Amino acid sequence: MKERIEQLAAGEVLVKKPELDFSPAYLEGRVEAGTVQNKELVIRVRNRVPFKGFFYSTNERVKIETKQAAGQSAAVLFEINTIDLKSGDEITGAVVVVGNAGEQKIEYHYSVGEASGQKAMPHTLTEFGAFYLENPSQARHLFVSDKFKELDFMKDQVQRTALYEGLLEGSSEHQALEAFAVAMELKKPVQLTVQAKTLSFTEEELPQDGIELVVTASTWGWFAAQIKADVPWLIFPQKKITSRDFSNQQGVLTAFADVAKMHNGRNTAHVQIETPMQTLEVCIQVNRDYKGKNTKNALRSDGRPSKAVVRYLYHLLLAYLNESHEETEIFSQMDQCLEENMKKYPASSGLFLYRVWLLAKQERIDEAKKLLAWYSSNLTRISTKRQQEEYLMTLYLQWELTKKEHDKKEAALAALELQKQTDSLVASLVWLMTERDLSDAEKLRQCERLYRIYGAKPIIYAYAAKICRENPDEIRRTGEFWIQLLSYMLRYSCLTAALAKQYLTLPLAGIENAQLLYHVMKRMYRSCKDKQVLTLICSALIRMGKTSPAYAYWFELGIAQEINLTGLNDAFMTSICDQILDRELPNSILLYYSFKNDLDNHTRLNLYTYILEHFPKESDMYQAYEPQMDEFAIRQLLDGRINAKLVPLYDNWLSPSLIDENLGHVLTTLLFSKQITTTLPYAKKVVVHYAQLRPEQSVRINGGEVCIPVYANDAAILFEDAYGNRYADPDMKTVLLMYREELAAVCRQKVPEQLMLMIKESDDFYTKPFANQENLQLAKQLLEKAEVTRSFKHVLTERMVEYCYFHEEQTRELDAWLVSLNPGELTKKTRVYLIELCILRGYSKEAFEYVSAYGSDGISPDLLLKMTVRRITETLYEYSETLITLCVRLLQAEQVHETLLRYLCMHYVGPTQDMYNLLCAAYDAKADSKDLAARVVTQMLFTGKIDHLEEAYEISKKSHCVSGKLDRAVLVVRCHESLMKESVLSQEMQDTLEQLLIEQQDLPEVFSLAILQQYSRQKELSEKSRHLCEQLLYAYCAKGIYMKCFHGLKDIIELPHQMEGRIIVQWNGTPDCHVWLRGELIPRGKKVTYEMQEIYPGIYTAGVFLFPDEMVQISVRCGDGDEEKEVKEVLLDPSSCYCREGSIYGEIQKLIELERKENYDQWKAECAKAIRNREAAKELYVLL
Incomplete structure (x- = not known):
């Protein structure tokens, strides 16, 4: 700027200016919300004239980083701040370039949204x-x-x-x-279906590439399913499928069948496809062909009969031993079977021995002896175990036929010897039947021994049962063998009444194998409804701990028949625990438990619920149960248990007066407990997630139902499966079990610090402002809790700031807390509250820091002015860019203050018009404007924006902040404007110019031209002015420099002779142009051309000499060749030409007049007179 002022002071008004190109020419685009982004504006000079200038932005959200630049090019860096703006907002304004090229504006328009190249964020x-x-x-x-x-x-x-x-x-x-x-009901849950629920293959039809199951999804979306098979031969390489495995909502599962792991015949596999919402089952069957051998009726290699024949004869033998049928009927069937099969299997020794035994029992002794003798004679080889057993049987049958002691002894010795040699059941049984020294009790013990050795053999049971029937006193109840024996007798109907009576009279102590006994007694009870049998059944069940609902029938029968059995009542109550409310309990049970309360908690709860539902409070039964019900309820409540059945028990005795601090802690959890029921089949856990708290609460779910406290209405209730996946169940049902406002109010008094109560009290803080001081104190307490989430603390902070703002006087104690907040974590609205609070409470430094960081949008202009003024005073008018921005904004909002104006006058630099407005405001307010006036004038001169130069210069003179060079520069510009616009100068300027021109030499030429133009408009001049005018005018005319205004001086002074006969044509335009006149003389029609002289930058003149009888139509043209253009057109008339009396031009005019009148004699005389004057001739020559 200094250089430009020196140029102007030297008279260089019209200097060559740089011509600028801007890239881009218009700043626009999209900027991402909530960010600070850098941009660039490139300036280049077209005409090689160096550029100098400064840069400003009209919008405070666009901050110029490059404050000034000089040279042939410059990169103007600026940043766009979109913090607190949202998508859809706009940032408009302009970058103002103030420099030697003048003032120019490059407008910008940025729309706020998502980042360029990204898909727009969803708004709904x-x-x-x-x-x-x-x-x-x-x-x-x-x-x-x-x-x-x-x-x-x-x-x-x-x-x-x-x-x-x-x-x-x-x-x-x-x-x-x-x-x-x-x-959110944006879509339906995905449901899977299969094309076929049953697939059947033969082994040959099995696909080589695997069995394919086509699964279809009902809709789009994510899902995952587990694949399970219940057989080892069906293999799924993929144990889990997801939506990624599907195309067009359809997927294919492949299974491979391992034939080697299959059994013969039909192989069935059940495949389950499990999702959290459903379970699909597919049945896959593979038929593997197998032709087995039918051995039922086949002849065996050793000649023995088929197994079917042997089994039939064996059953007939057991029927005989058990005495379950008529003997004659049994013998008849045996005869028939033996007669048929002995012919078929003549080599079967077993059939011959069986025949001998049958003849003996039929008392056909002779036939039996003959047959046995024949068989014995043919028994030549006794080497194998089977042959030894056959030989032993011949000895036994010999004794059966003869009944001789010798034969019996021989059979017994042979049996004993065979037992020593080999493990033979036949030998053991023969020995038992032939040993004479064994009692019945000893024989039964031997049968028990054989049972332990050979297992459950019907022949052993049959022999033992025969002994018991013959001697009932020998039966026993303890031991597995005896229970199995009893079962056998029941099964084959060989249990006599005497034997059953003896069995039931045995003592109960020491019963083993209760499970087996239970099943035996059940069978026995069906045949005889005996109380003792029922007692044994109930005793066995109690001993086994069988108290499920399936056994309630027996316990109920026992109670109905008044069985005296320890634990019967408890077993009955346990077995009907979940059915108590659906049936009528016997009075004996109700009376029994009114004095005894050792049932488990679950059963007691159901019993007490039954009492509450069936008996009024005034009844004797209710009165009998009331003490233990209250005791039970207190214990359960203190343990923190809750369900729908406990609630009536709690309500029955609980009252506000009973609540103390300890009970209040427990009761708080119970009051807000909800019973949640879900339809999700695979939910393993229910999770309650609070936006306000961490960690979340969870409880394992059983049977789709669970009780859990839910303190906030806006808590999320979720369900988690075994894999940790979570779901929301729109169809879940929730029931608030026992909430009572009077109890909750007492809890709030007794345990106000209980976190969950505090959360419940703050339930509406998200949506509503604080209603009172209690809400404010509650929020303060929650802010100190580590369990409270950061997001909820943010909400609490917002609400507290809002409350403090609207209750400024009542919340002074929170000043320190307010000042400690981080405004960056607050919303824009709350941040404005915080800043205004800081201003109101005198924290101008903090408020100013917040404004510097986050802007002043939304802040009350009055408070902003208060803070700005205070901050200016506190910093002793130290420069701050933020303060400058605030002051400008306040001034635009007509918030005027002397301190603000003084600060701006000291530091503000900006567009010329804005600086001038500031100067005017400061001048009108009589504020100390410092050197602002001089800076404004200087910038006007530098940029060429001189619309208000006069006013600004006047203020600067009054402020005494001008310098000699600045005065000279202003004077040059004003003179230049007067010349170019042909305007009038003030008298003061005229006096100044006259004084300068008289007293000084080498002044800018604009002064001389401007004063001459000024004189041409005046009717008279002082002597001093006239002398100066003549001096200047004659000098210019001597140089051949003419101006149109010179003709205006003819009434004031005598013009030089050079002005005679001249018409001066003038055009004010662009400096350094080629300008000329082109016209046609009238009436001669001669074409004429005159080149115009640039006597001052931008002022072109030409003096056209015309005779009195000539006129010319002239057009002023600018340019060269094809590019010339007409800028002015005039008609030149010589009648206005200046002509002195007695001058040569006057003589010529006379000659022309004489010629026109054809007075040639006088014309000649006047010519001769003129020629005689050498000087005149010389002048005439020049003119002509």
Whole structure:
């Protein structure tokens, strides 16, 4: 600027200016919300004239980083601040370039939105659902990012936020997104179906590439399913399928069948496809062909009969031993079977021996002896065990036929010898039947021994049963053998009444194998409804601990028949525990438990619920139960247990007066407990997620129902499966079990510090401002709790600042807390509250720091002015860019203050018009403007924006802040403007110019031209002015420099002779142009051309000499050749030409007049007279 002022002071008004190009010519685009982004404006000079200038922005959100630049090019860096702006906002304004090229504005228009190249963020749930459908991958990335909670449809949605956060705590991001979409009703849950539920193959039909199961999904979206098979021969390489395995909502599962692991015949596999919502079952059958051998009626290699024949004869023998049928009938069937099969199997020794035994029993002794003798004679070889057993049987049958002691002894010795040699059941039985020294008791013990050795052999049971029937006193109840023996006798109907009576009279102590006994007694009770049998049944069940509902029938029968059995009542109550409320209890049971309360808690609860439902409070039964019910309720309550059945017990005795601090802690949990029922089949755990608290609460779920406290109305209730995936169940049912406002009020008094109560009290803090001081104190306490989430603390902080703002006088104690806040974590609205609070309470430094960091949008102009003035005073008018911005903004809002104006006058630099407005405001307010006036004038001169130069210069003179060079520069510019616009100078300027021109030499030429133009408009001049005018005019004319205004001086002074006969044509235009006149003389029609002289930058003149009888139509043209253009057209008339009396031009005019009148004699005389004057001739020559 200094250089430019020196140029102007030297008279160089019209200097060559740089011609600028801007890239881009218009600043526009999209900027991302909530960011600070850098941009660049490039300036280049076209005409090689160096550029010098400064840069400003008209919008405070666009901050210029490059304050000034010089040279042939410059990169103007600026940053755009979109913090606190949202998508859809706009930033408009201009970058103002103030420099030697003048002042220029490059406008900008930026729209705020998502980053360029990214898909626009969804603003509604519907848009998000469409986004999820269109691009699931990007939707998932958005869902798990921090930006998701900042979307419009998530802001201030507490329950939605809790649901979102809770779902993300699960093990699968995909499942969390799907569950969120389903919960928000953006889509239906995915249901799977299979094309075929049963697939059948033969071994040959099994596909080589595997068995394919086609699964179809009902809709789009994420899902995952587990694949299970119940057989080892069916193998699924893929144990889990997800939506990624599907195309067009259809997928294929491949299973491979391992034939080597199959059995012969039909092989059936059940495949389960399990999702959290459903279970699909597919049956796969593979038939493996196998032709087995039919051995039922086949002849065996050793000649023995078929197994069917042997089994039939064996059953007939048992029937005989058991005495279960008529003997003659049994013998008849034996005869028939032996007669048929002995012919078929003549080599079967077993059939011959069986025949001998049968003849002996039929008392056909002779026939039996003959047959046995024949058989014995043919028995030549006795080497194998089977042959030895056959030989032993011949000895036994010999004794049966003869009944001789010798034969009996021989058979017994042979049996004993065979037992020593080999393990033979036949030998053991023969020995038992032939040993004479064994009692019945000893024989039964031997049968028990054989049972332990050979297992459950019917022949052993049959022999033992025969002994018991013959001697009932020998039967025993203890031991597995005896129970099995009893079972055998019941099964084959060989239990006599005497034997059963003896069995039931045995003592109960020491019963073993209760399970077996129970089943035997059940069978026995069906045949005889005996009380003792029922006692044994109940005793066995109690001993086994069988108290499930399936056994309640027996306990109820026992109670009805008044069985005296320890534990019977308890077993009965346990067995009907879950059915107590659905049936009528016997009075004996009710009376029994009115004095005894050792049942388990679950049974007691159902019993007490039965009493409450069936007996009024005034009844004797209720009175009998009331003490133990109250005791039970207190214990359960102190243990923190809650369910729908406990609530009536609690309500029955609980009153506000009983609540103390200890009970209050427990009761708080119970009051807000909800019974939650879900339809999700695979839910293993219910999770309650609060937006306000961490950690979340969870309880394992059993049978689709659970009780858990839920303190906030906006808590998210979620369900988790065994794999950690989480779901929301829109169809779940919730019931608040025992909430009573009077109890809750007492709890709030007794345990005000209980966190969950505090959360409950703050339930509406998300949506409503604080109603009173109590809300404020509650929020303060919650802020100190570590369990409270950061997001909820943010809400509490917002509400507290808001309350402090509207209750400024009542919240002075929170000043320190307010000042300690981080405004960056607050919303824009709350931040404005905080800044205004700081201003009101005198924290101008903190308020100023917040404004510097986050801007002043939304702040009251009055408070902003108060803070700005205070801050200026505190910093002793130290320069601050933020303060400058605030002062300008306040001034634009007509918030005028002397301190503000003084500060701006000291430091503000900006566009010329803005600086001039500031100067005017400071002048009108009589504020100390410092050197602002001089700076404004200087900038006007530097940029060429001189619309208000006069006014600004006048103020600067009054402020005494001008210098000699600045005065000279202003004077030059004013003279230049007067010349170019042909305007009038003030008398003061005229006097100044006259004094300068008289006293000084080498002044700018503009002064001389301007004063001459000024004189031409005046009717008279003083002597001093006239002398100066003549001096200047004659000098210019001597140089051949003419101006149109010179003709205006003819009435004031005598013009030089050079002015005679001249018409002066003048055009004010652009400096350094080629300008000429082109016209045609009238009436001669001669073409004439005159070149115009640039006597001053931008002022072109030409003196056209015309005779009195000539006129010329002249056009002023600018340019060269084809590019010339007409800028002015005039008609030149010689009647206006200046002519002195007696001058040569006057003589010529006379000659022309004489010629016109054809007075040639006088014309000649006058010519001769003129020629005689040499000087005149010389002048005439020049002119002609």
